[in-house]
Structures are given as structure tokens and as C-alpha cells.
Amino acid sequence: MSKFEYPSLSRRDIVNVLADYQIATVSEADLINPNPDFISNLYTLILIHIDFLPEDHGQVDFAALEQFENPDLHIDSVRTMNLFHKIRELIAALDCPKKFTLKDLIKPDVDRTEFFLGAILNFFLHRFEKMNFLGPLVDELRMLAEQRIELETRISQLNAEIAEYNESREREMPLVQEVDARVKELRQTIPTLNNYQMSLKASIRKIKEKAREMDEKISSAEFALAQSAQENASLRSKIVQSPDKLQRALEEKRLIQVEAKNAERAAMQSFHDKTAILEVYTKVFF
Known part of the structure; x- marks a missing residue:
């Protein structure tokens, strides 16, 4: 049943x-x-089963009993009254149309007893059904509560770590500021270094150009040296190893030179002679 009735x-x-x-x-x-x-x-067993009466309900407040002249004679009466108040409280909570009286406990009536027992057990069945329905939800809520406790514990740990981090950050702040100042200083030197780098690149280009020119000159010199070596080799091949042969060759060349000069003088003399004859003929005939 979904509703107690x-x-x-x-x-x-x-x-x-x-x-x-x-x-x-x-x-x-x-x-x-x-x-x-x-x-x-029977009422006692039912109320204990539905957790409406503690199992040690039989314990009596002896301090209260001492107010009577013969406390031992009133123990059962006190227990009966305690049970009566519990039953009446439960019946009233169930909004029962009939009122539970002390007579229903000490001089029970068949119909009223069945009515009150049925009402209490009907409530028990209704609660049992609800508990079965709500049991998984209760378990889930319990699990969520445990997870919440774990999360709260974790949050506390994280907050402690954050606090420790903040303290560490405060301690390291002077060092951070010093590093920031150093970084700022280094950033200011970057343009100067860039200009110096550009100057170095220009110098390197000039050095490379000079090196290229030197390579060209070296190549030209090597080529000239090779030509000189060839010419020297050619000249060495023309050098006569024997001095006598060289002397004879020079003598022959000198004789040839003398003969050439004599032939030149003879030719010049012949030219002058012919020129003089030509001048004579010119004067005579013209």
C-alpha cells in the first residue's frame, strides 16, 4: 500500500x-x-520491533520509585504506565479514530484490541513498504553523504595546499621581483645586441667578399705560377748543359750577326750609290 489508511x-x-x-x-x-x-x-514486542520502544524498557527509574512508601510494590505499575504512554503516543501519531486508554491495557477488549493491534501492524506494513522503496534512496543518500565528507576532506586538503602555496609565493616574491627586474634589464639589452648582431653580419659579409677576392687572386696567382712553371720548364729545356757547346753556339750567332751587319752595310751602300746615280740622271735629263 502506498498510503497508510x-x-x-x-x-x-x-x-x-x-x-x-x-x-x-x-x-x-x-x-x-x-x-x-x-x-x-505483545504490545511490547511490536513496539520494540518497530523501534518505538527501547529493548531496555524494563529498566525503571528507581529515583522516582523512592518517592513511594513501598517502591517494590509499584515497579510493575510504573512499567505498565510507561508502556501505556508509549502505545497512546503511537496511536495518537497514527491519527487513529479511537483513543487508546489504560483499560485497553489492563482489561483488554477483544474488538478494541484487534483494532489497535491491526492499526499498529497496518502502520508497520506501510512503513516497511516505504522503507523498502526508500531503502535504495537512503543508501544512495548515505553514499552521497560519504562522498560529500570525502570531498569536503579533499577540499580542506586543497585549501591547506593553496594556503601553503600562497605562503610560499609570498616568501618567493622578492626573488620573483628580482628575476623580473633582471628580465626587464635583459630585454632592454636586446635591441643593442640585435644591432651588434647586424653589424657582425655586415662584417662577416665583407670578410667573405674579401676572402672571395683573395681566393680569386690566389687562383690567378696559382695560374700565373703554373704558367711561369711551364715557361721555366721550357726555358730549362733550351738551356745547353755543356759550356763548350754554348760557346760555339754563341760564336756562330756572333758570326751570323757580323755577316748580317756587313750585308746590311753593303745593301745600304748599294742603295746610296743607286740614289746618287739616280740624282745624276735626273739633273742631266730634266
Whole structure:
């Protein structure tokens, strides 16, 4: 059932519910002829099962009993009154149309007893169904609560780490400022270094050009040297190794030169002679 409602359970249903949920073992005859001790014990078992009565409910406040002349004679009465107040409180909470009285406990009536037992067990079944439905949700909420605790613990740890980080940051701030100042100084030197780099590149280009010119000159000199070597080799091949042969060759060349000069003088003399003859003929005939 999804909603707690009346009428309450029948006598057979009461017996079955008590047996199925292992609350108590009773018979229909016990309910037809209820006696105070049986009913008190049955109500006690039911209230303990639904967690409405502590298991040590039999403990009596002896300090309160001392106010009576004969405390021992009132122990059972105090227990009965405590149980009565618990049952009446539960019946009132169930918004039951009938009021539970002390007479229902010490001189139970069959119909009223079945009505109140049925009402309480009907509430128990209703709560049991709700608990089965809400059980997974409760477990999930419990798990979420545990996760929340874990997350809160983790958050606390992270906050502690953040605080430690902030403290470390404050301690290292002077060093950071010093590094920032150094970085700023270095950045200011970058343009100067760039200009110096450009100057070096220009110098390197000039050096490369000079090196290229030197390479060309060296190549030209090597070529000239090679030609000179060839000429020297040619000249060496023309050099006569024997001095006598050289002397004879020079003598022959000198003789040839003398003969050439003599022939030249003879030719010049012949030219002058012919010129003189030509001049004579010119004067005579013209």
C-alpha cells in the first residue's frame, strides 16, 4: 500500500503478520481471549520491533520509585504506565479514530484490541513498504553523504595546499621581483645586441667578399705560377748543359750577326750609290 489508511487488519491477518515478520507467535484464540499479561507482552514486542520502544524498557527509574512508601510494590505499575504512554503516543501519531486508554491495557477488549493491534501492524506494513522503496534512496543518500565528507576532506586538503602555496609565493616574491627586474634589464639589452648582431653580419659579409677576392687572386696567382712553371720548364729545356757547346753556339750567332751587319752595310751602300746615280740622271735629263 502506498498510503497508510484504515480499516485495520483482520484477526487472521494480525496472526500472519506477527508470524511472517517474526515478531511473535500467537493464535487467533489468544486474540479472542486476551489477558493483560499477554497483551502487554505483545504490545511490547511490536513496539520494540518497530523501534518505538527501547529493548531496555524494563529498566525503571528507581529515583522516582523512592518517592513511594513501598517502591517494590509499584515497579510493575510504573512499567505498565510507561508502556501505556508509549502505545497512546503511537496511536495518537497514527491519527487513529479511537483513543487508546489504560483499560485497553489492563482489561483488554477483544474488538478494541484487534483494532489497535491491526492499526499498529497496518502502520508497520506501510512503513516497511516505504522503507523498502526508500531503502535504495537512503543508501544512495548515505553514499552521497560519504562522498560529500570525502570531498569536503579533499577540499580542506586543497585549501591547506593553496594556503601553503600562497605562503610560499609570498616568501618567493622578492626573488620573483628580482628575476623580473633582471628580465626587464635583459630585454632592454636586446635591441643593442640585435644591432651588434647586424653589424657582425655586415662584417662577416665583407670578410667573405674579401676572402672571395683573395681566393680569386690566389687562383690567378696559382695560374700565373703554373704558367711561369711551364715557361721555366721550357726555358730549362733550351738551356745547353755543356759550356763548350754554348760557346760555339754563341760564336756562330756572333758570326751570323757580323755577316748580317756587313750585308746590311753593303745593301745600304748599294742603295746610296743607286740614289746618287739616280740624282745624276735626273739633273742631266730634266
